[in-house]
Amino acid sequence: xxxxxxxxxxxxxxxxxxxxxxxxxxxxxxxxxxxxxxxxxxxxxxxxxxxxxxxxxxxxxxxxxxxxxxxxxxxxxxxxxxxxxxxxxxxxxxxxxxxxxxxxxxxxxxxxxxxxxxxxxxxxxxxxxxxxxxxxxxxxxxxxxxxxxxxxxxxxxxxxxxxxxxxxxxxxxxxxxxxxxxxxxxxxxxxxxxxxxxxxxxxxxxxxxxxxxxxxxxxxxxxxxxxxxxxxxxxxxxxxxxxxxxxxxxxxxxxxxxxxxxxxxxxxxxxxxxxxxxxxxxxxxxxxxxxxxxxxxxxxxxxxxxxxxxxxxxxxxxxxxxxxxxxxxxxxxxxxxxxxxxxxxxxxxxxxxxxxxxxxxxxxxxxxxxxxxxxxxxxxxxxxxxxxxxxxxxxxxxxxxxxxxxxxxxxxxxxxxxxxxxxxxxxxxxxxxxxxxx
Amino acid sequence: xxxxxxxxxxxxxxxxxxxxxxxxxxxxxxxxxxxxxxxxxxxxxxxxxxxxxxxxxxxxxxxxxxxxxxxxxxxxxxxxxxxxxxxxxxxxxxxxxxxxxxxxxxxxxxxxxxxxxxxxxxxxxxxxxxxxxxxxxxxxxxxxxxxxxxxxxxxxxxxxxxxxxxxxxxxxxxxxxxxxxxxxxxxxxxxxxxxxxxxxxxxxxxxxxxxxxxxxxxxxxxxxxxxxxxxxxxxxxxxxxxxxxxxxxxxxxxxxxxxxxxxxxxxxxxxxxxxxxxxxxxxxxxxxxxxxxxxxxxxxxxxxxxxxxxxxxxxxxxxxxxxxxxxxxxxxxxxxxxxxxxxxxxxxxxxxxxxxxxxxxxxxxxxxxxxxx
Numbered sequence: 001x002x003x004x005x006x007x008x009x010x011x012x013x014x015x016x017x018x019x020x021x022x023x024x025x026x027x028x029x030x031x032x033x034x035x036x037x038x039x040x041x042x043x044x045x046x047x048x049x050x051x052x053x054x055x056x057x058x059x060x061x062x063x064x065x066x067x068x069x070x071x072x073x074x075x076x077x078x079x080x081x082x083x084x085x086x087x088x089x090x091x092x093x094x095x096x097x098x099x100x101x102x103x104x105x106x107x108x109x110x111x112x113x114x115x116x117x118x119x120x121x122x123x124x125x126x127x128x129x130x131x132x133x134x135x136x137x138x139x140x141x142x143x144x145x146x147x148x149x150x151x152x153x154x155x156x157x158x159x160x161x162x163x164x165x166x167x168x169x170x171x172x173x174x175x176x177x178x179x180x181x182x183x184x185x186x187x188x189x190x191x192x193x194x195x196x197x198x199x200x201x202x203x204x205x206x207x208x209x210x211x212x213x214x215x216x217x218x219x220x221x222x223x224x225x226x227x228x229x230x231x232x233x234x235x236x237x238x239x240x241x242x243x244x245x246x247x248x249x250x251x252x253x254x255x256x257x258x259x260x261x262x263x264x265x266x267x268x269x270x271x272x273x274x275x276x277x278x279x280x281x282x283x284x285x286x287x288x289x290x291x292x293x294x295x296x297x298x299x300x301x302x303x304x305x306x307x308x309x310x311x312x313x314x315x316x317x318x319x320x321x322x323x324x325x326x327x328x329x330x331x332x333x334x335x336x337x338x339x340x341x342x343x344x345x346x347x348x349x350x351x352x353x354x355x356x357x358x359x360x361x362x363x364x365x366x367x368x369x370x371x372x373x374x375x376x377x378x379x380x381x382x383x384x385x386x387x388x389x390x391x392x393x394x395x396x397x398x399x400x401x402x403x404x405x406x407x408x409x410x411x412x413x414x415x416x417x418x419x420x421x422x423x424x425x426x427x428x429x430x431x432x433x434x435x436x437x438x
Numbered sequence: 439x440x441x442x443x444x445x446x447x448x449x450x451x452x453x454x455x456x457x458x459x460x461x462x463x464x465x466x467x468x469x470x471x472x473x474x475x476x477x478x479x480x481x482x483x484x485x486x487x488x489x490x491x492x493x494x495x496x497x498x499x500x501x502x503x504x505x506x507x508x509x510x511x512x513x514x515x516x517x518x519x520x521x522x523x524x525x526x527x528x529x530x531x532x533x534x535x536x537x538x539x540x541x542x543x544x545x546x547x548x549x550x551x552x553x554x555x556x557x558x559x560x561x562x563x564x565x566x567x568x569x570x571x572x573x574x575x576x577x578x579x580x581x582x583x584x585x586x587x588x589x590x591x592x593x594x595x596x597x598x599x600x601x602x603x604x605x606x607x608x609x610x611x612x613x614x615x616x617x618x619x620x621x622x623x624x625x626x627x628x629x630x631x632x633x634x635x636x637x638x639x640x641x642x643x644x645x646x647x648x649x650x651x652x653x654x655x656x657x658x659x660x661x662x663x664x665x666x667x668x669x670x671x672x673x674x675x676x677x678x679x680x681x682x683x684x685x686x687x688x689x690x691x692x693x694x695x696x697x698x699x700x701x702x703x704x705x706x707x708x709x710x711x712x713x714x715x716x717x718x719x720x721x722x723x724x725x726x727x728x729x730x731x732x733x734x735x736x737x738x739x740x741x742x743x744x745x746x747x748x749x750x751x752x753x754x755x756x757x758x759x760x761x762x763x764x765x766x767x768x769x770x771x772x773x774x775x776x777x778x779x780x781x782x783x784x785x786x787x788x789x790x791x792x793x794x795x796x797x798x799x800x801x802x803x804x805x806x807x808x809x810x811x
Binding site: 246329331333348355371376380406409 | 451452453456457460583585587747748749791797798799800801
């Protein structure tokens with residue numbers, strides 16, 4: 001697919017945990033489950049202090065089922081010892097439910113569905129609280145409710161960010177389950193073609209192709225290897241690279257007849273529909289040059305990330321930065337109390353050498369940021385006009401279209417934190433638009 | 439487990455940046471690309487070129503540092519040696535470009551140490567270098583806010599400034615000495631190589647294959663020191679392209695556009711016999727290889743802060759420069775038009791940026807958008 005090229009950057013892969021098989025981390029004595037693990041409205045607790053819950057039992061949901069929200073489940077069996085506990089989360093302080101683990105792991109399962117209809121699948125996805133596991137956390141049941149205009153389902157197995165390997169390991173070790181999940185999603189969106197997109201990797205492609213050939217069910221799934229360039233995993237860029245269709249600016253993939261889903265989401269859908277298991281755990285990569293044992297582990301939601309770092313044998317002397325998510329788009333943390341959620345796919349402990357921070361200097365107008373922007377924006381002008389509150393010019397050069405992939409900051413020779421400044425420019429533009437409406 | 443995470447380091451994403459990639463590295467690469475040009479000019483013009491370069495570097499360095507120190511009220515963040523903007527090394531590029539844009543020596547007041555056949559040291563030239571350096575750094579760069587804020591290329595602006603400022607006073611002694619026609623004899627200095635000649639000599643020299651070869655290697659007797667050897671400039675161009683510091687297409691577009699405009703204007707000015715196709719091409723080729731065009735196309739028209747920021751804008755920018763260059767060369771009293779043309783291009787480049795910018799990804803025309811929705 002050489003013709004559907006977009007600008008971007010080449011980064012060292014640094015997939016340290018690529019060959020480490022998936023393991024399971026037991027839940028700690030106490031878990032703190034955040035009430036917001038998705039985009040949209042926060043769920044509200046439906047349990048009281050002292051209630052005993054099972055593993056996988058519903059503990060929080062939004063009162064109105066039509067809301068943009070997802071259900072939240074207990075990840076251990078035990079006693080609820082606190083609700084609405086304020087604890088740090090990735091975005092400030094948030095409410096958590098505290099559950100004491102009784103280490104019995106009694107499981108709550110929904111009835112298994114055999115040969116389900118579309119409505120049944122979507123309903124089950126809603127009942128299991130599945131959200132997009134690529135990192136955005138968009139509730140999947142809403143994504144699956146599409147009209148008839150969809151003809152292609154793209155399954156995103158790219159993992160264009162460096163370090164992260166959990167999707168790669170999932171594709172290797174849970175191939176059949178994932179493919180079944182893909183079929184279920186394809187059925188919901190009535191897609192005739194399914195493109196399973198992966199990075200250029202012959203051995204993985206062969207592995208997937210073997211699995212697909214072995215069963216005639218998978219006939220319409222095509223494995224597509226795409227040239228590795230960051231940000232290939234970004235929705236709009238992926239659609240363009242795989243199909244040649246351009247999603248309209250500020251539009252949704254639906255507009256070009258495509259639905260994009262993640263491989264981890266497909267696996268969750270399979271588990272929910274076939275096994276009746278709700279979404280309370282996920283695969284997390286713990287990596288970085290500060291950990292002695294980079295690994296891919298199944299982690300119960302609500303586990304504080306310090307347990308994961310301990311499990312991966314972190315060296316506290318050399319760590320300077322802990323990041324949730326990938327190094328390009330993740331969030332740096334100031335403490336390790338934060339709980340894992342459905343959408344945290346990677347925990348990175350970076351050394352001083354890996355991360356780098358230097359004092360920003362003046363822009364020299366080299367226009368490298370504009371050349372590498374996959375959205376073809378002009379970051380230096382967005383920032384320049386954003387900084388002086390000129391909303392109309394900032395929007396003209398694309399403040400609203402920015403996907404915050406971080407390519408511009410990555411290549412900037414003056415080390416200007418362009419992404420952070422573009423976020424400010426976005427606020428300026430949003431404020432001006434609000435003012436205009438009033 | 440207690441981790442000591444420095445709150446200072448909790449920055450915005452991305453958390454990794456490209457290694458060995460900084461303003462300083464870019465400037466150093468340009469300096470490295472200029473080394474072949476320096477070597478060739480020393481070979482053709484002697485050690486005096488090195489003297490000029492060293493004087494320019496020292497005075498640019500001191501000018502920028504002094505400006506930083508004196509400007510402590512407006513820019514306190516730069517007002518000490520350790521924090522001064524000299525550390526980004528942009529002064530080095532300006533200084534070398536300026537020295538390469540000057541003649542090897544000039545004779546204005548006759549303050550020099552020379553014998554009948556040799557010029558040992560020209561104090562006039564040193565004064566010109568110092569004046570030029572201060573003008574380039576202070577007036578062209580620092581007064582506009584420093585690196586990246588200047589709208590015109592400092593080296594080019596200074597060349598034009600010196601050209602205009604010192605032609606008048608020199609006219610009485612040696613006509614057109616600075617950037618003028620070749621005068622022969624002792625003061626073998628700068629003319630824009632072949633451009634000073636007029637009339638029949640144009641055909642005769644231009645059509646001579648040997649002349650092209652000399653131009654390519656740099657055996658022209660008179661020129662600003664940096665722009666003589668096309669070969670050395672191509673080496674520098676290759677390095678810059680290899681390191682991806684400049685867009686390889688732009689110098690080529692500029693040179694190509696100049697060739698085309700030269701053909702058209704040659705016709706307008708009745709300089710060229712259009713019945714003979716080889717004369718037409720020879721004329722174009724000679725125009726392209728003359729003067730500061732190739733040197734400027736590689737090292738000065740690709741200057742980041744004074745050129746537009748989009749590729750399409752840059753094409754318009756270089757075509758304007760090509761047009762102005764040939765226009766000035768054809769109709770003006772100045773033989774060399776590139777510096778003026780580049781300056782004019784610099785002036786219109788912010789306007790180009792205002793109107794020419796890339797179409798955002800997915801921003802499609804209305805008709806094709808309807809297809810999918």
